[in-house]
Amino acid sequence: MNEMINTILNRQTIRSYKSGQISDEQLDILMKAAKQAPSGRNGQPCHVRFVQNKEMLVEMNKDFKELVGYDTPAYTRWDVNPVYHNAPTFAVIFAENESYMDSGIMCENIVLAAEGLGLGTCIIASVGALFKENSEAGYKWRREWNIPESYKFQIAIAIGYPDEKPEWKPRFDDRIQVIK
Numbered sequence: 001m002n003e004m005i006n007t008i009l010n011r012q013t014i015r016s017y018k019s020g021q022i023s024d025e026q027l028d029i030l031m032k033a034a035k036q037a038p039s040g041r042n043g044q045p046c047h048v049r050f051v052q053n054k055e056m057l058v059e060m061n062k063d064f065k066e067l068v069g070y071d072t073p074a075y076t077r078w079d080v081n082p083v084y085h086n087a088p089t090f091a092v093i094f095a096e097n098e099s100y101m102d103s104g105i106m107c108e109n110i111v112l113a114a115e116g117l118g119l120g121t122c123i124i125a126s127v128g129a130l131f132k133e134n135s136e137a138g139y140k141w142r143r144e145w146n147i148p149e150s151y152k153f154q155i156a157i158a159i160g161y162p163d164e165k166p167e168w169k170p171r172f173d174d175r176i177q178v179i180k
């Protein structure tokens with residue numbers, strides 16, 4: 001089967017990663033894939049930061065725990081941590097306005113490019129609390145990453161070498177139909 005189609009059909013969410021960092025060449029390709037994403041009227045409203053600073057990721061996780069509480073489902077649902085699932089690279093997308101369509105498309109570009117490079121990813125929405133506008137943590141991380149305070153968090157992506165082979169998640173058969 002065509003390699004691109006294979007990539008799309010075989011992608012699965014990965015929540016366990018090897019500790020090794022992705023290469024700079026891989027990172028460069030992911031950045032190009034993000035940049036190349038289409039956007040409405042070519043407005044390019046999304047700003048993405050690929051965070052590879054381990055201390056920063058650990059601190060983000062700590063901030064998130066303090067915000068949502070240690071024993072809430074947001075935190076305990078996953079074995080490791082819900083912020084970046086211990087992935088070595090964590091991409092965070094912000095946009096000037098709520099540009100969910102544009103950011104979703106950029107996100108999928110990054111995810112599929114990563115899959116094509118043999119990397120695993122997890123799209124993460126649940127860390128939104130960490131980047132809430134007008135909140136202490138929201139100001140802090142925007143400042144660290146040179147993101148204007150008013151920009152809205154859209155979505156994040158954990159990226160790294162997979163350290164698991166998850167079971168296939170079933171899909172509903174009746175959601176996609178042909179009308180002739």
Ligand SMILES: Cc1cc2nc3c(=O)[nH]c(=O)nc-3n(C[C@H](O)[C@H](O)[C@H](O)COP(=O)(O)O)c2cc1C
Nearest residue numbers: 011012013014015078082122123124125126127169
């Ligand atoms: C918009 C969106 C938000 C998601 N948020 C999270 C999240 O916060 N935490 C997480 O572990 N997985 C998250 N996921 C991953 C989904 O749980 C996963 O894609 C879904 O269960 C289907 O599994 P699959 O990707 O392996 O096919 C998110 C996926 C999408 C598309």
